[in-house]
Amino acid sequence: MHQYEKTGILCTKDFQIPSEEQLKKGVAILECVQEIPCNPCVASCPVHAISMKDINAPPMNDFEKCIGCTKCVGVCPGLAIFVIKKVGKKAWVTLPYEFVPVPKVGDTVQALDRTGSLRGTALVKKVIKQGKTMVITIEIESTFAMDIRNIRV
Numbered sequence: 012m013h014q015y016e017k018t019g020i021l022c023t024k025d026f027q028i029p030s031e032e033q034l035k036k037g038v039a040i041l042e043c044v045q046e047i048p049c050n051p052c053v054a055s056c057p058v059h060a061i062s063m064k065d066i067n068a069p070p071m072n073d074f075e076k077c078i079g080c081t082k083c084v085g086v087c088p089g090l091a092i093f094v095i096k097k098v099g100k101k102a103w104v105t106l107p108y109e110f111v112p113v114p115k116v117g118d119t120v121q122a123l124d125r126t127g128s129l130r131g132t133a134l135v136k137k138v139i140k141q142g143k144t145m146v147i148t149i150e151i152e153s154t155f156a157m158d159i160r161n162i163r164v
């Protein structure tokens with residue numbers, strides 16, 4: 012049983028986790044565990060890293076193929092895709108964001124974990140629009156790379 016079925020909150024045992032080397036390269040983590048008919052992430056990937064056994068199966072990322080381009084982040088209707096890249100003692104987390112106001116590059120924002128709890132601050136490094144979704148890249152302490160999944164502006 013997935014942890015989220017007990018608590019409603021995903022934990023790192025519920026989905027594929029890349030190696031430290033893959034995190035240094037920068038890869039997409041697919042925090043998608045529900046079996047629903049959905050697959051825009053598969054079509055969005057320019058290097059065909061994401062695959063699914065069938066339309067209802069959870070997607071899998073081939074971390075060796077993934078180039079961390081972030082193109083899959085904004086297409087996910089479940090806001091379940093995050094690109095993580097470790098850079099020395101920092102980590103860059105690219106996440107989908109659908110609230111207002113939208114932060115600007117250089118802003119300091121609040122860094123939240125999967126439960127919505129405040130875990131510190133983050134520096135906004137990139138802001139792009141992908142369809143209706145903003146895709147925001149933040150810089151945080153590397154130790155929080157697998158925890159921070161949202162921001163509050």
Ligand code: SF4
Nearest residue numbers: 056077078080081083
């Ligand atoms: S980050 Fe880019 S290369 Fe990696 S899975 Fe997403 S779309 Fe594919």
Ligand code: SF4
Nearest residue numbers: 043049051052087089
């Ligand atoms: S687009 Fe998002 S919700 Fe749909 S299968 Fe891919 S990761 Fe899951």
